[in-house]
Amino acid sequence: MINVIITSFLSAVLIENFVLVRFLGICPFLGVSKKIDTALGMGVAVIFVMAIASAVTWMLQEYILKFFHLEYLQTIGFILVIATLVQLVEMVLQKTSKSLYKALGVYLPLITTNCAILGACLINIQKGFDLINSLLYGIFAGVGFTLALVLFAGIRERLENAEVPEFLKGFPISLISASLVSLAFFGFQGLVK
Amino acid sequence: MIDIIIAASVLGIMGIIFGIGLSIAAKVFAVEVDERVAEIRKVLSGANCGMCGCVSCDAYAEAVALKKFKVNACVVGGNIVANAIGNIMGVKADEVKEVTARVLCNGVCSVTNDKFLYSGVKTCLAEAQIYNGRKSCSYACLGNGDCVKVCDFDAIYIKDGIAMVNEKNCRACGKCVATCPKKIIVLEPKDNKVTVICSSKDKGPITKKNCSVGCIGCTLCVKKCPSNAINMDGHLAIIDYEKCTNCGECVTVCPTKAIVFYA
Numbered sequence: 001m002i003n004v005i006i007t008s009f010l011s012a013v014l015i016e017n018f019v020l021v022r023f024l025g026i027c028p029f030l031g032v033s034k035k036i037d038t039a040l041g042m043g044v045a046v047i048f049v050m051a052i053a054s055a056v057t058w059m060l061q062e063y064i065l066k067f068f069h070l071e072y073l074q075t076i077g078f079i080l081v082i083a084t085l086v087q088l089v090e091m092v093l094q095k096t097s098k099s100l101y102k103a104l105g106v107y108l109p110l111i112t113t114n115c116a117i118l119g120a121c122l123i124n125i126q127k128g129f130d131l132i133n134s135l136l137y138g139i140f141a142g143v144g145f146t147l148a149l150v151l152f153a154g155i156r157e158r159l160e161n162a163e164v165p166e167f168l169k170g171f172p173i174s175l176i177s178a179s180l181v182s183l184a185f186f187g188f189q190g191l192v193k
Numbered sequence: 194m195i196d197i198i199i200a201a202s203v204l205g206i207m208g209i210i211f212g213i214g215l216s217i218a219a220k221v222f223a224v225e226v227d228e229r230v231a232e233i234r235k236v237l238s239g240a241n242c243g244m245c246g247c248v249s250c251d252a253y254a255e256a257v258a259l260k261k262f263k264v265n266a267c268v269v270g271g272n273i274v275a276n277a278i279g280n281i282m283g284v285k286a287d288e289v290k291e292v293t294a295r296v297l298c299n300g301v302c303s304v305t306n307d308k309f310l311y312s313g314v315k316t317c318l319a320e321a322q323i324y325n326g327r328k329s330c331s332y333a334c335l336g337n338g339d340c341v342k343v344c345d346f347d348a349i350y351i352k353d354g355i356a357m358v359n360e361k362n363c364r365a366c367g368k369c370v371a372t373c374p375k376k377i378i379v380l381e382p383k384d385n386k387v388t389v390i391c392s393s394k395d396k397g398p399i400t401k402k403n404c405s406v407g408c409i410g411c412t413l414c415v416k417k418c419p420s421n422a423i424n425m426d427g428h429l430a431i432i433d434y435e436k437c438t439n440c441g442e443c444v445t446v447c448p449t450k451a452i453v454f455y456a
Contacts, residue, residue, distance in 0.1 A: 064207075070200050077204065084211040091215075091222040 005136060007192055012140035015192060018116050019148035020178075020185040025116030029149060030174065032107045039153035041100045042107065043146025045093070047139060049085050049111055050120050054138025056081050057121040058131055078121050079112075086112040116145060152178060229258040229281055236277045237267060240345065242366040244268040257282065265289045269364040291383040292365040294349070294358050298334035298377050299390040299453070301353035304405040305333060321374040330403035332392040334377060340369035360455070385434045387441060391451045394427045401449070408451040414443035 018024045025046075032042040057078045065071050090108050093101045101108070111117060120141045124134040155177050164173050234254040245266035247253040256262035257278060264286045265275035272289050279286030311320055311327040317339040325331035336354040348362035349369055356369075360383060370378045377392040389408060393400045397409035410428030422436035423443060430452070432443075443452045 060207075064203060068199050068203055069196075070203060073200060073204065077207065080204070080207060080211065084215060087215055088218055091218055094224050095222040 004133070008133065008137050009140045009143075011192055012137055013144035013147060014185065014188045017144045017148055017185050018119065018141050019145055020182040021188075022119065023182075024119040025114050025145060027110055028107050028114060029152065030171075030178070031110070032104065033149050033153040033156055035103075036150060036153045036157065038100075038103045039149040040146070041097075042104055043142070043149050045089055045104070045108065046111060046114075046116070046145050047142030049082070049089055050117055050138040050142040050145070051135060052138075053078075053082050053085055053117055053121055054124055054141075055131065055135045056085070058124055058129070058134040061125055062131075074122070074125070075118075078118055082117050082121070083112045116141075148181075152181065155181070227258050230254050232281050233257055233278055236270070236274055236281070238269050238274075238364075240269055240364075240366055242269055242368070244365065244367055263287075268292055269366050271364075292380045293360045293363045293383045294365060294367075294369055294378055295360075295381050295388055295390075295455075296334055296340075296349075296356045296358055296378050297388070297390055297392045298332070298355055299406045299451070300328065300330060300333045300404045301355055303353070305330065305354075305403065318374045325375070328403070330393055330395070330400065330407065332375060332377060332394065333404070334375065339372050339374070340378060343368045343372045382434055384439075385432075385437055386439050386455045387432060387437060387444060388453060388455060389430045389432055389451060390453050391429065394429050396428055400428070406450050409449055411448060413446045413448065414452060417442045417446045 012018070016022055019026065019029050028042055028046075033039045060077055060081060061071075061074065065073060065077060070077075086109060089111070090101075093104075093108065120138050123141075124137055127137075129137060156174060159173060159177065168176070231254075234251060237250040237254060239250050241249045243249075245253050245268070247256050247262075247266075253262070253267065257264055264278040264282055264284060265272075265288070267274045267278075268289065268291075270289075271291060272286075275286035275289045306329050307327045308324065308329050309327055311323065313319055313323065315337050317326075317335045317337045320326045320335050320337060326333060326335045328335065334355040336351050336356060338351050338356070340349050340356050341351060345366070345368070346362050346364050348359045348364070349356055350359065351357075356378070358369075358378075365380055367380065370376075370380060375392070381388065391400075391404075391406070391408040393404070393407045395403070395407075397411065400407040400409050408429050410425060410430070412425060412430075414430050415423045415425060419440060419442060420436045420438050422433045422438075423430050424433065425431070430443075432452075441454055444454050
C-alpha cells in the first residue's frame with residue numbers, strides 16, 4: 001500500500017509532472033507565475049479542485065455513467081463537475097481572501113477550462129484507479145502543478161533582475177526558461193517502471 | 194430514443210443539483226457590496242485620467258464610498274459630477290476649481306520663421322528630436338497635432354500652424370499636457386483670463402528675432418502689475434494665479450503682445 005502511494009506521488013509530481021512533462025495547464029503556468037505568493041495561492045486552489053474533482057468524477061463515472069451505459073458523456077459530465085467546483089472555490093476565495101482573489105483575477109475561473117484538471121480526472125479513469133487511489137493521484141497531481149508553478153515563479157522573479165537582451169525580454173525568455181526546466185524534468189523518466 | 198432521454202435527464206438532473214448547491218453556497222459566502230460604489234461609478238466619466246489622485250474611476254468611486262474621500266476631486270467632471278456625488282453620499286460638495294489646458298505659444302506662421310525645411314515624420318514627437326523642430330524658436334509649438342490626436346473631448350485644434358484650446362470643451366484630463374514633447378501645454382484655472390502665451394526662455398533680442406509676439410523679458414508687466422502677481426523666470430514672465438485679479442494692466446503694457454486676455 002505504501003509502495004503504491006509512493007509510486008503514485010513520484011509519478012504525479014516528478015516523472016509525469018502535469019505541467020512540465022504532460023504539458024497540461026500551461027495557461028495558468030505562464031499567467032500566474034510572476035510572483036511566488038500568487039503562484040502558491042493558485043497552486044493551493046488547484047490542489048483543492050483537483051482532489052475533489054478526482055473523487056467526485058470517479059464516483060460519477062462508476063455509479064452513474066457506467067450504470068446507465070453513458071460513458072460517452074464522460075467529457076461533458078466531468079466538465080460540469082469541475083465548473084461547479086471552481087465556482088465554489090471562487091466564492092470561498094472572494095469571501096476569505098480578497099487580496100488573493102484580486103491577484104489571481106481571471107486565472108481563477110480559468111482553472112475550469114484548464115486541461116490539467118480534466119486531464120487528472122481522465123487519467124484516473126484511464127489508469128483504472130479505485131476511489132482512494134484516484135483521490136490521492138489527484139492531490140499529488142495538484143502538488144506537482146504547484147511545484148512547477150512555484151519553481152517557475154522563482155525563476156521568473158530572478159529573470160526580472162537579469163540582463164536579458166531586449167528582443168528576449170518578457171515572454172520569449174520565460175518560454176525558453178520553461179522549456180529548459182521541462183527538459184530537466186524529462187530526466188526523471190524511467191525512474192519507476 | 195429512450196437512451197437520449199436517459200442521457201439528457203441524467204445530465205439535466207446533475208445540472209439542477211449542482212445549480213442548487215451553488216446558489217446555497219452563494220448565500221453562505223455572500224460578500225457585502227456597497228451599492229454607493231456602483232452609483233458613484235455611474236456618475237463618473239470613466240476616462241481614468243488620474244487627476245483626482247486615484248488610479249482609476251473605479252478606485253475613486255471606492256475611495257469616496259468606503260474611505261470618505263472628498264467628493265469634489267474629479268476635475269474632468271467638474272461641478273456637475275461633484276454635486277451628483279455629493280447627493281449620493283449625502284454631503285454638500287465644495288466648488289470644483291475649473292481648470293483648462295492652454296497652449297503657451299502664439300507663434301502662428303505669419304510671425305515666426307523656420308530654421309530648416311522639415312520633411313520627416315509629421316508628428317511633434319519626431320520633429321522635436323531634430324534640434325527642437327523647424328521653428329527658429331526652440332520653445333515653439335510645431336503644429337503637427339500630437340495633442341489633437343490624443344484629445345478625447347475635441348477641445349484642441351490646429352490653426353495657423355499652432356495648437357489652440359477650445360476652453361468650453363476642455364475637461365482638463367491632462368492627456369495633451371503629457372503628450373506635448375515641448376511641454377508647452379499647461380493646465381490653468383479657467384477663471385484666470387490673463388495668460389503669458391509664450392514659453393521662450395531665450396534672451397530678448399534672440400526671442401525678438403525668432404518670433405514677433407514672444408516674451409522678451411523687458412519686465413514692464415512685472416512693474417505695472419498692481420497685485421505683484423508677475424515674476425520673471427529667467428527671461429520669461431510667469432503669472433502667479435493666486436494673486437492675479439484679471440485686471441489686464443499687463444496686457445496693455447506688453448510691447449510684443451505676449452500677454453493676452455482669454456475672453
